[in-house]
Amino acid sequence: MSGRRVVARCVQLLPPVCRAGGVWSKPRGTVFAFAYSGEEEAFRTELRAWLAAHLPSEPVPVADEERHRFLRAWQRSLAAGRWVGIHWPREYGGRGATLKEQVIYTEEMARVRAPAILDPIAVNIVAPLLIHYGSAAQRERFLPPILPAEEVWCLGFSEPGAGSDLAALRCRAERDGEEWVVSGQKVWSSKAHVADWCLLLVRTDGGAAKHKGISCLAVDMRSPGITWRPLVQLSGRSEFNELFLDQVRVPVANTIGPINGGWPLVRAALAHERGTLWAFEFKIRLQNAALALVDLYRGSAARRDLAALRQDVAQAYIEAEVFAAHTLRILPRLHDAADAPPEAALQKLFGSEIQQRTCELAMALLGARGALDGGGWQEAYLYSRSVTISSGTSEILRTLLAERALGLPRG
Ligand SMILES: Cc1cc2nc3c(=O)[nH]c(=O)nc-3n(C[C@H](O)[C@H](O)[C@H](O)COP(=O)(O)OP(=O)(O)OC[C@H]3O[C@@H](n4cnc5c(N)ncnc54)[C@H](O)[C@@H]3O)c2cc1C
Incomplete structure (x- = not known):
């Protein structure tokens, strides 16, 4: 069947309101949706009231620095209302939101065209890993500044030669007492130029099989030996960076999850990313x-x-x-x-x-x-x-x- 005939067939299946007037008109309601309970609708009402009082009226600035400041202030405001990281457990500052509450949250944010938060990487990828695999000390140190975007994170996963085949990564960490000494290169690291911390994947056992011998470190981006170079995109913006690590010292206490057992964390991180x-x-x-x-x-x-x-x-x-x-x-x-x-x-x-x-x-x-x-x-x-x-x-x-x-x- 030709593409056009397939479309014509599908058109017949759409609600009539979509076909009025010979050209497409906006459907009056949502075509597909969940049914929500009274409690869930109350959650929606609470969020709507908060948004009515706090949503910024001015548009998100275009220039990078101003944009960064604006989005940080917006995330801080959301955090003050406990409206960021709502899926986190309550004990860490979230609301332990159910799936449907998260859907409502997403719907309401989209309805008012709310700006994105500054650091979705930390809120949606780093924090769930810390909550699941981190030590109590790591959770206590790293989680609180994430919600109000007081500290921003980047991901140091991809390398030249290790993108799709991430387990081929070569950035290595050698142990020296209670510190790792890290050397290597990362690439495509989003926001590395403004990040305070990097969730870095390193090879801690060069002799082990490819998926073994990988560890996951929290690295202070101000550590001596870290440099980055922005990559300029087609649009003229620079959101990504090459990241160079030369003999960077990282406390062993900053290893998230088991030493040499970082691969399951990578899989979990990628699952959270998608x-x-x-x-x-x-x-x-x-x-x-x-x-x-x-x-x-x-x-x-x-x-x-x-x-x-x-x-x-x-x-x-x-x-x-x-x-x-x-x-x-x-x-x-x-x-x-x-x-x-x-x-x-x-x-x-x-x-x-x-x-x-x-x-x-x-x-x-x-x-x-x-x-x-x-x-x-x-x-x-x-x-x-x-x-x-x-x-x-x-x-x-x-x-x-x-x-x-x-x-x-x-x-
Ligand atoms: C917008 C954006 C943001 C990103 N942010 C980050 C970040 O913050 N941190 C980070 O670490 N990385 C980041 N990345 C990097 C991203 O994870 C990699 O680009 C991605 O994993 C692909 O790896 P690569 O670029 O090395 O391409 P390669 O893996 O080299 O692939 C090149 C081409 O070969 C194809 N190919 C490769 N292997 C196979 C195979 N086995 N079978 C068939 N085809 C294959 C691929 O599909 C692709 O078309 C970002 C990338 C983008 C585009």
Whole structure:
């Protein structure tokens, strides 16, 4: 069946409100959703009231330093209201939020277009590792400054030659009494230039098998011997860095989890990175983007010239809804799994590729006018090139799905 006929078939399955007027109109309600209890709705009401009183009225600044200050202040304000890290256990400053409460939180933040927090890496990746694998002393030292973004973290995982095949990492740590002496290079380290701490993967036993002999360290970014070099992106921004470590001394007490037993932490970190709520938040962003495409199409003076793109706009809308429905179906399973199940790979693969198509379509709809667009879609388009690389490349995810979901033999 041709692509257009598939779209035509899918159109018949959509609620009539989406097809009114010959072109797509916004659905009045949510097409797919959870049912919420009275208690959960009370949680929503409390959050709405807080947001009504505290949401910043000014837009997020564009310039990097101002943006950083703004997002730090926003995260601090959220932390004061106990509205950051709500999934953390109460004893560490979270709310022990259930999955549905986290979904409500994501919905409400998206509804008011709240800015992102400054340091999702620390809140969503580092902290769960510390809570699960860290010592009591490490939890006491590192967790409190994470919620109000008093300390920012970066991840020192990837290396030149160890990205998809992370277990090939070579950055090594040699023990000298109660200290590790660390030397090596990391790359693509997001926010390393502003980070206070780095969750660093190092090889602590060069003689062990590849996945053994890896340890996970909390490294003070102000330690002598650490330097970084920003990598300039297509958009002109510099969010990533090469990170160089030359004889950096790190207390052995900063080893998170067992010495030489860091690989399970890596897997857990990657599972948190792909995550559960990522897919839910992304579903909302994708649905908004699909509706924005509809507006772009309708608002275009050259609509007749764009007629060929109408089917693509419909396709983008359908894909966003399919992603949303699939996310709701698998969310509980993603949430309950200790390790990332194949469904997580499917969501990441499908979501990242739709995101790229959506941005490509926006650029096609905008045409030359895109240059005057103020940067919104342009920046989204440029950034979207990276989303099929970060958190597992599309090729790696397809292999994972072939082997673990479909049970195909290893190639
Ligand atoms: C936006 C963004 C943010 C990032 N942030 C961080 C960060 O904060 N910290 C950090 O440590 N890293 C970070 N990374 C790095 C990221 O984890 C790696 O880019 C990713 O793991 C891929 O590794 P690589 O770039 O070395 O590519 P490679 O692994 O060298 O892959 C190159 C190409 O070969 C393909 N390929 C590789 N192996 C196979 C295989 N077995 N089968 C089929 N195809 C294969 C890949 O799919 C890809 O197309 C970030 C990356 C991006 C894009």
